[in-house]
Amino acid sequence: MxxxxxxxANDAWEALLTAHARLMKGFAAEDMWDDISMREYDVLYTLSKHDGPIRPVELGRDVLLSQPALSRMVERLVDRGLVARAADPVDxxxxRLSLTEAGRGAQRRIGGRHAVDVSRAVKRALTESEMHQLEAxxxxxxxxERLIQDDHFKSEQEPQR
Amino acid sequence: MxxxxxxxANDAWEALLTAHARLMKGFAAEDMWDDISMREYDVLYTLSKHDGPIRPVELGRDVLLSQPALSRMVERLVDRGLVARAADPVDxxxxRLSLTEAGRGAQRRIGGRHAVDVSRAVKRALTESEMHQLEAxxxxxxxxERLIQDDHFKSEQEPQR
DNA sequence: TTGAAGAAGATGCAAACGCATGAACTTAGG
DNA sequence: CCTAAGTTCATGCGTTTGCATCTTCTTCAA
Structure with a gap:
């Protein structure tokens, strides 16, 4: 039946959660993060994906941290010389945040090693075709999810309350 | 080309990470968690999946927490009467951990509401067929990943160092 | 133009986390 | 046996997180 x-839908989401937790545990166990935590790397990586400077609020969409926690993490990364913070000329x-040269260097250094592990873990389980499917x-x-949050459609029905 | x-492999993993972060942010924003954090719910849910009592070390495999953090979270849940902790007769x-009646009740209460949101978020983006694919x-x-950790094959090549 | 509502980031503070380590117990080799 | 190594869970301690709130600036309607 x-x-x-x-x-x-719930089974699919649970499977995704389990895969996420298992792989993340494996990656965290690797001895390759130097003095940069995985959450910090997440921020550096997200910054490296965007070319120009971006707003903290943009960062917050992809990074699983509360706004105050992100604010302080950025502060620490700025203090360590990995991220540059400048006033937004428009707002x-x-x-506006961007990677410093040191920050970009650190991201590349860690990222290169991390990519090897990611590749190994994914290749071990999936064929190329399956990787394509999973990505899609x-x-x-x-x-x-992005549409909902941007357009404030979330309260489309406003369930109970 | x-x-x-x-x-x-890396693109697929990045897509999974992004999906995870976006959906999690959406779920966290829902006003339905009462006095149970998402991480605590994760523990209660994992306990509810297994029938018999399980070891903390088992829990730790699916929950993204360090061993000490999990130990203390369990302690708090025990203090709040949601989880029962008993000595293992064998080891x-x-x-050995299990849900109390109150714990099972809380899991069902929160879980029922959460499942609605999960279902809504997933259905909005995927067809039934795609849900099957994603789960698989x-x-x-x-x-x-599980095999690796169990069999200690992780150091199969021991890259550099 | 102006005043209210909203949004972006920062900060005080208690709670929770991770790392290093310790205590209790099990397993395995001599 | 009995000791050395490994495993499980707990605890000390400094760091980080989340919630609530504040400040500053923008937006928009009157």
Missing amino acids: ARSESRL GRGV LCRKLAAG | ARSESRL GRGV LCRKLAAG
Whole structure:
């Protein structure tokens, strides 16, 4: 008997959570992070993906940290000379972040080693075709969520309360 | 030109990470967690999946927490009457954990509401067929990792150092 | 133009986390 | 046996996180 669509959705999400936790544990156990934590690397990597300076609020969308925690982590990275923080010329409240040369260097150094482990873990389990599928599915999942938050459609029905 | 297999693997993993972060942010924003944090719910849910009592070390495999952090979280859950902790009759070092009635009740209460949001987020982005695919791919990913850690094959090549 | 509502970031503070280490117990080789 | 190494879980301690709140600046309607 077929699972209900809701059950199917929850099972898929649980599988994703389990895969995430298992692989992350494995990566964290690797002795290759020097003095940069995985969360800090996450910030450096996200900064490296974008070319120009970006706002902390942008960073916050992809990094799993509260706004105050992100604010302070950026502060620490600035103090360590890995991130540059400048006032936003357009928005007086805002701040613009970018990697320093040292920051970019650190990201490349760690990233190169990390990519080897990621590649090894994924290749061990999936074929090339499956990697393509997984990427496409996860992109769709992430894209669905992004729209909601941007357009404030979240309260489309406002369940109870 | 086709991406290299390694690049493909890393892109797939990045997509999974992004999907994970986006959805988690969305779920965390929901006003439905009462006095139970998402990490605590993760523990309660994992306990509810297993029927019999399980060891903390088992819990640790699926929950993204350090061993000391998990130890103390369990302690708090025990103090709050949600989890029962008993000595392991077989292994004198070990401990056996299970949900109390209150714990099971809390898990069901929160879990029921959470499942609605999960279902909504996943259904919005994927078809039933895609949910099946995503579940299968993530299970393969997670399974690949489990074997490594159990069999201590991790140092199969011991890269540099 | 102006005043209220909203958004971006920073900060005080208690709670929670990770690393290093310790204590209790099990396993395995001589 | 019995000792050395390994495993499981707990604890001390400094660091980081999240919640609530504040400040500053922008936006928008009157």
